[in-house]
Amino acid sequence: MPxxxxxxxxxxxxxxxxxxLAIKKVTxxxxxxRYKINKKEILNLIGRKFIEIKRRSKFLIFKLNKDFHMLxxxxxxxxxxxxxxxKKKFKTSFYYDLNYKKDQKHDRVIFYFSNDQKLIYxxxxxxxxxxxxxxxxxxxxxxxxxxxxEPLEKxxxxxxLKKYMNGRKRNVKNTLMDQRCVSGLGNIYVNEILFFSGIxxxxxxxxxxxxxxxxxxxxxxxxxxxxxxxxxxSIKDFYSDDxxxxxxxxxxxxxxxxxxxxxxxxxxxKISKIVIxxxxxxxxxxCQK
DNA sequence: AGGCATGTTACAGG
DNA sequence: ACCTGTAACATGCC
Numbered sequence: 001m002p003x004x005x006x007x008x009x010x011x012x013x014x015x016x017x018x019x020x021l022a023i024k025k026v027t028x029x030x031x032x033x034r035y036k037i038n039k040k041e042i043l044n045l046i047g048r049k050f051i052e053i054k055r056r057s058k059f060l061i062f063k064l065n066k067d068f069h070m071l072x073x074x075x076x077x078x079x080x081x082x083x084x085x086x087k088k089k090f091k092t093s094f095y096y097d098l099n100y101k102k103d104q105k106h107d108r109v110i111f112y113f114s115n116d117q118k119l120i121y122x123x124x125x126x127x128x129x130x131x132x133x134x135x136x137x138x139x140x141x142x143x144x145x146x147x148x149x150e151p152l153e154k155x156x157x158x159x160x161l162k163k164y165m166n167g168r169k170r171n172v173k174n175t176l177m178d179q180r181c182v183s184g185l186g187n188i189y190v191n192e193i194l195f196f197s198g199i200x201x202x203x204x205x206x207x208x209x210x211x212x213x214x215x216x217x218x219x220x221x222x223x224x225x226x227x228x229x230x231x232x233x234s235i236k237d238f239y240s241d242d243x244x245x246x247x248x249x250x251x252x253x254x255x256x257x258x259x260x261x262x263x264x265x266x267x268x269x270k271i272s273k274i275v276i277x278x279x280x281x282x283x284x285x286x287c288q289k
Numbered sequence: 290a291g292g293c294a295t296g297t298t299a300c301a302g303g
Numbered sequence: 304a305c306c307t308g309t310a311a312c313a314t315g316c317c
Contacts, residue, residue: 002296075295127296170307297312300308301307301308
């Protein structure tokens, strides 16, 4: 589920719920995530509090009133459940799985706060991770040191991308998925960006013209911003803050739409699905040249 | 039963 | 040293 917009939505809702609350207890049901959770380090959280939450690419950075940060990546299926004990019902901070009861067995780590709230890290496939990183060594951290610019920042612009793409033999799909080029995009959003930019995913980046590069920049920013505004769209079951079920809307133009008619006016072609580097690519043969 | 899935990274080979 | 593609990780769903 989580690409940049989803992680940003998680960040925004978490910072409204758990900042400045004393951490009372942490239990680990299964610490064998992508990296084994260091129990000693996680016990260091007791009595501390999160003072700020930041996002870099798809990583969440929980800043503590201590000399280290908690670094979290959601992998493919990581999610947080926020639970309000006082109301004796679940209250989710961002999204809520319809099958939560069934999903409960994948609760991996539970953070208990002093006011009887708790935060659950749930991860079906265990590709996510929770790590602790010394503040002084943060920027040189292996996960963060090679990340390219944030797509929504000014540094990610036409000149940057033109220079990056110049002379590279790689195709545009893999290039945009590469976190060193631009950080935070994943398979879903790259499919969408290339559709709206009218570019075939297999095109070599060195052959893209100025207009195409410019379209990639513009559409990336537009699509990501819109998705954040809508509360993260690559999620299946969305519940608003009060736990009411939201309307699920399929917001993608091409992703997952193999065989459906292209949404561009006057184009009657069916959306194709091909595999590029082991990942599904959806595109319109007529509109994406 | 087999194929597929939103992410990252270690590794092999050019 | 750089660039590229592939496999692996764990689990559930169709």
